[in-house]
Amino acid sequence: MTSSSDLRAQIQEHGGERLTFAVARGGEEISVEVVPEQATQAGETSWVIGVYPLTHYEFPIDVTIQLDNVGGPSAGLMFALGIIDQLTPGELTGGEDFAGTGTIDSDGAVGPIGGIRQKLYGARDAGAEFFFAPESNCGEVVGHVPDGLQVIRTATLEEALEALEVIANDGDVEALPSCSTADAY
Template structure:
C-alpha cells in the first residue's frame, strides 16, 4: 500500500475512534420520557422486603359504601433517563416522545439524590391528603378550619379561643386551611400592619373578631400565636395505599381525588372508559399545571387511554405531542373533571384543549 493510502487509512481509523469516543462521553443532561401508568381504581402488585408478592388496592373504602367500576382512572408518570452518553442524548433529542434538559434541572447541585427523593415523597403524600379533602368536599363533606390553640399573651389572645371555627376573612369564605393562608396574605398585602376582620362560629353563635396577621418564617401569612387544623368528616373510610409504587411528586392529585369519589359513588364515573390524567390539586379542588405532560400523554395512550384529563395551563404543551386517538379534556377544577366525565357518559362533548 502506498504511503498516502496508509496515511488516509490511519486518519480514517483515528477519526472513527475519536468520533466513537466523543459519542460515548457522558453528558450533563437527562432525558424525560414516558413512564409507567397505574390504574387508581385497580389492584397492583409489588414485592415487599421479604421477597413476598403483595396485591394492594390503591384506593379503598368501607365495604358498605365501596363500589367497583368497569373503566379505569390511570395516573401517569415521567421516567428520568440519567447518566446518558452523547449518542443516546442525540437519539432522545430528535424523538418527539422525549425531552432533553440540563441535569441540574432535575438534580440541583445543592441537593443530594436522597434529599430530592424525600421532597418528592413528601409532595406525593401531600397530594393524597389534598385530594382526599377535595374529594370529600365534592361528596358534600365541608371543611371546618378550627382553632386548636392560642398562645397566652400573643396578639391573638382573647380575640380567638380554642374551638373557634374561622368561617370568613374580611367577608371572604374560608373553605380550607390553604384558603385561610391565601386570604390572610391578601389582607397583609392590601393593608400591611392592619387588623383583619374574622367571622367565627363559637359555641353555636356567630361572632366577629379582629387580629393583625403576621408573616411566618416560611413566608406564609398566619394569625400570630394561633394553631389551626382542618376538620372534615369522612363517613366513607377512604384509604390510600401506595407502598411499593415508587412514585413521587404532586401530579397525581387530580386522579387520586376522582378515584376516591368514584370508589364511593354507586355510578361508574368512568363510563367504562380508560381515562388517564394529571394535575396537582389543592384542598379546594383547584387543578394546577405540572411538568412532563408531553411525555405523559404518550405513556397514557400506550396503556390504552382514550381520554386524558389535562390541566388548562398544560393544554398547549399536551397538544404539541398528543397521540392519535387520545382526547385532551381541559380541566381547571375537580368539579370540571367530574362534569367532563358526566358528559362523556352521556355521549356529550366535554371542554377540550
C-alpha cells in the same frame, strides 16, 4: 376565612401590616397579633407569618390510598375521581379507559403539574383514550398530544365529572373542552 388559601390571600392583601388573629385554643378564644415578613421561595417573594396552615378532615368513611412510585400532589384529581367512583353506583367511566393528572384543592379546583407531555405519552401507551389535563397546563399540551388520545381540559373536579358523564353515556366527546392553540400563548 374558610381555607388556608383564604388566609394566604389575606396576608398578601395586607402586606406588612400588623394582623390580629382570633385563635381557638383549649376551648377558649384568644387574640394574637402578628407582623408579616417577606420571604422568597423558589424565586417568588411573598408575605409570611411563620405558620404553615393545614386542613384536617374527618370523613364518615375510611379512605386509604396506596400506590407505589407515586409522589407529589399531581394525582389529586385522579384520586378524587377514584374515590367518587368507589362511593357511587355503577362505573363512573362507562368502562372507557381514561387517565389524567392535576392537583386538587379542598374546593375542587384542579391545578397545574409538571411533566405533562411525558404523562400524555405514558397514558396513550397504557391504553387510555381520554386524558384529563389541568387547564393551567394547556400551553404545554398544545402540539404535543399523541395520536389516539383525546385531551379534555379541566379546571375543576365538577368539570371532570361532567365530562365523564358524557363519556360514560356515549355522548358527543368531540364537544368536550380541550386545549386549543390559543392556550399555547
